[in-house]
Amino acid sequence: MININEQLEIYLKAFEQRYTEVVQNNENIHKLEELIERYSGFVLDQQYQQAYTSWLDIKEKQRMTQQLADISAKSVKLMEELRAQRLLNGEASTSQYFENIEHCINEEFGQCKVRANDKLLLVGSGAYPMTLIQVAKEIGAEVIGIDIDDTAVDLGQRVAKTLAPEANIHISNKTVAQLEDIDTVTHIIFSSTVPIKYQILDQLYALTNNQVVISMRYGNGFKALFNYPMEETNLKKWKCVHKQLRANQIFDVAIYRKSLVKAGVRNDV
Ligand SMILES: C[S@@+](CC[C@H](N)C(=O)[O-])C[C@H]1O[C@@H](n2cnc3c(N)ncnc32)[C@H](O)[C@@H]1O
Incomplete structure (x- = not known):
């Protein structure tokens, strides 16, 4: 027992x-x-x-x-x-x-895959921003990482330069509101261990374009021992369109899209 x-x-x-x-x-x-x-x-x-x-x-x-x-x-x-x-x-x-985390990246957006001319933002990119490096190197998309911790930003920039010197990777300690090109970002990933990830998601509604796709990494129940869990969103802003529950992965993924876009504008994939 x-x-x-x-x-x-x-x-x-x-x-x-x-x-x-x-x-x-x-x-x-x-x-x-x-x-x-x-x-x-x-x-x-x-x-x-x-x-x-x-x-x-x-x-x-x-x-x-x-x-x-x-x-x-x-x-x-x-x-x-x-x-x-x-x-x-x-x-x-x-x-x-790390193998577990890195293995997840390709499946993360499901049908809304990142393509070469897309722009991806990772919130909480960390000192070893493997997600950004993989997307930039394998897909060729432009990638942006933000982190509140200056050491993580400094190391993240140097790791990216070492592992992907040619890639289009920008890492900084800016907030989402300080990113000049936030309205042209097509895909956003939230690291699971960003405590205020749902507050930032809420803030992103006004800053992003209508087609943006969000991948929220999270863990509920037992997995909340190693992740911050899912929270409710303002349904007038963000709706969860898909959940990937992954038995063998440390975190699960919820995909969000904007709920209400102007009449005639599709927000499906
Ligand atoms: C360790 S990393 C990535 C961990 C793991 N790969 C994941 O998906 O959660 C998480 C990073 O989030 C950063 N972070 C925490 N709160 C944040 C916030 N409000 N804004 C930006 N970055 C944040 C931390 O400084 C840390 O470097």
Whole structure:
């Protein structure tokens, strides 16, 4: 019989301890990476998922879920920074977590695929902006990344220059409202671990064109231990037109389009 509360307490303590160890000394990163790998497997494990679903202490469940979502997001951010630094120092590295994330990119927009003459924006591009690099290199689209963290922006720019020197990649710490060409963006991806992603989505309604397609990465229920969940949108602004629930992927994807466009203008694909 699984004691899910106890399991979550163990993960929470382990994250707090290993995160602090890495902040004190970068060389401890392998311990945090090992924990993130194990946690990724845990979040995809059906038995633990069932135990979590049957856990009825809602208050405690919410408290633990929020704390684990926050500390695992901080840990992934730190892992990305150190992964970027390793790359820039000429050292190779790989991890199951990144393979899982990177594997998702091609399927992300479903029917609304990104094409060469499209423009993609990633909100929360991080220190290792693999999504942007893949889209720019493989599809040839223009890509923009924004991140609130200056270290992530600096490392992200250098990683992009190293892995895709010819590609059309712009990374900055601008907000969506500060992007001059936001109205020509065709596709927008939200990183799952951006806490205020739904506030930014709401703000984007007035800034974007009517055809823009949004991919919101999220995790509900058990997956909310490693992602921020879906939230309701103002249905006069954004409607969810498709949800991809992915049993073997860390996050799920919700596709949003503008709800009401002027009569005669289609917003379907
Ligand atoms: C670690 S990365 C990407 C992680 C993972 N690949 C994902 O899909 O969530 C998430 C980035 O979001 C950034 N971020 C958090 N809040 C943000 C915000 N309000 N605006 C822009 N970037 C934000 C963080 O600084 C971090 O670099």
